[in-house]
Amino acid sequence: MAEELFAPLTHPFVLRGLLIAWLLGVACGVIGCFLLLRRLVLIADSFGHALLPGIGLAYLWLGPGHSGLYLGAAIAGLLTALISGLLQHVTRLPEDAAFAALFVLCFAVGLIILQQAMTPTDLLHYLFGDILASTMDDVWRTWAVASAVVLALCLWYRPLLLEAFDATFLRACGGRPLLVHLGVLFAVVATIVTALQAVGLVLALGWFVLPAAAAYLCCDRWSSMLLMAGLIGGMAASAGLLASWWLDWPSGPCMVAALGAVCLSCMVGGRHGLRARWRSARHDADESGTRCERT
Amino acid sequence: MSGAHHDHLVLDDVTICYRRRPAVHHVSCALPCGSLVALVGPNGAGKSTLLAGILGWLPLTTGRIVWNGHELRGRPQFVGWLGQRRQQHGSFPIDVASVVAMGRYGQVGWWRGFTADDRTAVTQAMATMGIAHLADRAFHELSGGEQQRVLLARALAGGAEVLLLDEPLTGLDAVAVRDVLERLQAWVRGGRLVLLVLHDLAIVRAWCPYTVLLRRELIAAGPTATVLTEAQLARCYGRRFVEGGAAHG
Numbered sequence: 001m002a003e004e005l006f007a008p009l010t011h012p013f014v015l016r017g018l019l020i021a022w023l024l025g026v027a028c029g030v031i032g033c034f035l036l037l038r039r040l041v042l043i044a045d046s047f048g049h050a051l052l053p054g055i056g057l058a059y060l061w062l063g064p065g066h067s068g069l070y071l072g073a074a075i076a077g078l079l080t081a082l083i084s085g086l087l088q089h090v091t092r093l094p095e096d097a098a099f100a101a102l103f104v105l106c107f108a109v110g111l112i113i114l115q116q117a118m119t120p121t122d123l124l125h126y127l128f129g130d131i132l133a134s135t136m137d138d139v140w141r142t143w144a145v146a147s148a149v150v151l152a153l154c155l156w157y158r159p160l161l162l163e164a165f166d167a168t169f170l171r172a173c174g175g176r177p178l179l180v181h182l183g184v185l186f187a188v189v190a191t192i193v194t195a196l197q198a199v200g201l202v203l204a205l206g207w208f209v210l211p212a213a214a215a216y217l218c219c220d221r222w223s224s225m226l227l228m229a230g231l232i233g234g235m236a237a238s239a240g241l242l243a244s245w246w247l248d249w250p251s252g253p254c255m256v257a258a259l260g261a262v263c264l265s266c267m268v269g270g271r272h273g274l275r276a277r278w279r280s281a282r283h284d285a286d287e288s289g290t291r292c293e294r295t
Numbered sequence: 296m297s298g299a300h301h302d303h304l305v306l307d308d309v310t311i312c313y314r315r316r317p318a319v320h321h322v323s324c325a326l327p328c329g330s331l332v333a334l335v336g337p338n339g340a341g342k343s344t345l346l347a348g349i350l351g352w353l354p355l356t357t358g359r360i361v362w363n364g365h366e367l368r369g370r371p372q373f374v375g376w377l378g379q380r381r382q383q384h385g386s387f388p389i390d391v392a393s394v395v396a397m398g399r400y401g402q403v404g405w406w407r408g409f410t411a412d413d414r415t416a417v418t419q420a421m422a423t424m425g426i427a428h429l430a431d432r433a434f435h436e437l438s439g440g441e442q443q444r445v446l447l448a449r450a451l452a453g454g455a456e457v458l459l460l461d462e463p464l465t466g467l468d469a470v471a472v473r474d475v476l477e478r479l480q481a482w483v484r485g486g487r488l489v490l491l492v493l494h495d496l497a498i499v500r501a502w503c504p505y506t507v508l509l510r511r512e513l514i515a516a517g518p519t520a521t522v523l524t525e526a527q528l529a530r531c532y533g534r535r536f537v538e539g540g541a542a543h544g
Contacts, residue, residue, distance in 0.1 A: 037387060155405075155406070156405060157405075158397075158400050158405045159405055161397075162397060162400065164387070165387050165389060165394075165397075166397075168378050169376075169378075169397065169449075171352065172350065172374075172376045172401070173397075173400045173401040174401060175405075216388065219388050220388050220389075220390065220433045221388055221389065221390060221393075222387070222388055222389050222393070224388075225388050
């Protein structure tokens with residue numbers, strides 16, 4: 001039994017996958033907290049679509065090598081983040097509309113380019129990812145991005161906190177909300193580009209929103225929410241990957257399902273979950289009943 | 296208007312434009328310290344614009360703003376601010392003490408840790424606003440009045456000498472209004488200045504010894520009793536407003 005449990009750990013490609021799952025889970029979980037509280041979670045999904053034209057053009061111009069595709073995706077993502085951020089600040093378009101307008105256009109253009117450039121197998125690889133096919137280069141790339149995300153969070157904790165809680169007050173303190181906002185969007189892009197190989201574009205949203213939502217339902221402090229989202233992201237994704245091995249199920253969906261299972265359990269049993277609400281409602285009803293009896 | 300003047304916030308020929316259209320025209324006045332000063336005028340009169348100009352968020356087309364001999368704009372450590380509408384995330388996971396501590400960020404910067412002085416300033420700001428007992432409570436669990444006091448404490452925690460409050464009493468009941476104004480009144484006694492944008496003239500008459508009446512340009516500035524006259528209010532709000540009796544508010 002124990003041998004079966006630890007069997008996957010004897011394979012280097014599984015260990016590489018576990019490392020990437022852990023690192024990506026932490027980075028996505030932390031960034032997801034900002035997206036969740038700024039009501040921007042769908043942006044992570046939209047970014048995935050926006051990367052398609054970049055991947056397609058890089059494939060056409062630079063060939064199927066991974067580095068070229070990452071470069072194309074990164075440039076497309078950064079440009080989209082910049083343009084959508086500016087669209088929102090310099091036009092009267094609300095942020096979600098600015099993103100939606102840009103991303104749906106990118107997705108359409110991306111599909112046209114990709115159909116010309118790639119085989120269906122290549123396309124599926126980037127849409128759904130394959131974490132067990134990761135190389136050591138992927139591990140180092142993921143480690144660099146995850147470390148940069150955590151380091152940036154530590155260095156700019158205060159402006160990031162203010163931007164999420166009260167962006168106007170950030171301005172009153174001499175900060176630049178637009179700069180901080182663009183920084184968060186760039187972090188999202190960098191993480192999604194890194195996650196291309198492991199997670200794919202389609203399921204990337206789950207890595208951002210599920211750990212953050214789970215932590216949000218359990219925490220009353222911003223710092224604990226960030227810590228918990230990072231830990232849930234890393235641990236649940238790793239557990240999902242191991243489960244996919246034991247059950248012989250596809251790894252990408254299994255990792256997202258594990259993140260989802262934690263989120264669902266927090267939705268029910270978390271500090272601000274359904275059980276707590278039900279208890280609070282029952283407590284209020286009991287109290288008002290006691291008061292009525294007294295009067 | 297003379298430039299530097301101690302014990303006054305001096306607005307000297309201040310003009311602020313939005314897309315080349317002046318929203319505030321050549322406003323000159325000296326606001327005395329040690330009292331609550333009301334900034335009164337109809338919607339679109341340029342009140343929030345003037346506050347944004349004092350904060351340095353909008354460029355001045357003409358003029359300057361001087362506090363104790365120093366140009367005030369671009370010095371967040373001297374000016375506290377509370378905005379017009381609730382800008383805060385409704386259910387952000389954060390406790391009251393952390394919200395008030397944000398008020399020190401202008402002083403300590405983004406990287407330096409809090410010193411004992413910073414922590415004392417936060418504690419004092421909470422005590423001044425009577426929210427010390429709420430320090431560990433979640434911000435989103437508080438009532439509207441309590442949240443407003445927390446945000447006022449955050450504005451005080453920075454140690455600013457000038458506090459700009461844009462409609463700080465909106466949404467508060469009569470008891471909370473009285474409580475907030477009493478606390479602000481006590482706070483300014485040390486020689487500080489609170490400039491409040493207000494719409495309720497009865498509150499202005501009862502609580503603010505000094506008033507600035509603005510309608511894009513300065514209608515009047517001075518002791519409240521001499522500023523809120525029927526003639527001045529008619530110039531500011533229109534004749535119908537005064538005839539409707541609102542001027543006696």
